[in-house]
Amino acid sequence: MPGKTCNVVVLLSGTGSNLQALLDSCKPDGPVRICAVISNRADAYGLERAKAAGIATAVLEHQGFTGREAFDTALMALIDGFTPDLVVLAGFMRILSGGFVRHYQGRLLNIHPSLLPKYKGLHTHQRALEAGDGEHGCSVHFVTEELDGGPLVVQAVVAVAAVDTVQSLAARVHHQEHQIYPLAVRWFAEGRLRLGEHGALLDGQPLAASGHLIRP
Structure with a gap:
């Protein structure tokens, strides 16, 4: 993706230390732009790290869904609203469905x-x-x-x-x-x-x- 900013969405469930490492490595004129941080837990400290860095955050708690596929469908819609080039799992404590993984094939790192x-x-x-x-x-x-x-x-x-x-x-x-x-x-x-x-x-x-x- 030379010459283009890579939009990254980070998924996390906890403290977000790897998110912080990513934030610290991002340069204003660099190729990486973290555009959103999403958590399945409203109390995840990683959300506070994102807010402190001025990054959009969202919470999608899995308890309100009938199963993994329903949650993942809603999660995909939420992620895709930020038009990411890459999705990064940073301590996201959910086993993802096959449909989710296939949707982001080649642009999903853990x-x-x-x-x-x-x-x-x-x-x-x-x-x-x-x-x-x-x-x-x-x-x-x-x-x-x-x-x-x-x-x-x-x-x-x-x-x-x-x-x-x-x-x-x-x-x-x-x-x-x-x-x-x-x-x-x-x-x-x-x-x-x-x-x-x-x-x-x-x-x-x-x-x-x-x-x-x-x-x-």
């Missing part, structure tokens, strides 16, 4: 706190410690209908220390999340990153199965 394909789902830091892993980390990937299973874009590796707790390991992983998510979003906004027929492409070249690997 960040996950593990070195995918390891530890899909929840409690990733605890699981890495219990397994005795020497390395842990985080992954940015395109979203597909497979939970935490879409093509990888970039991963950051964190060494696991013998003295690590869930909290200490999580803190170091979060720090890396705040580095790699803005990077991936910028690549997309600059037209460098896209989803090809067989996986993620960076500068027209297929990325490795593990994505672009960063070892801080």
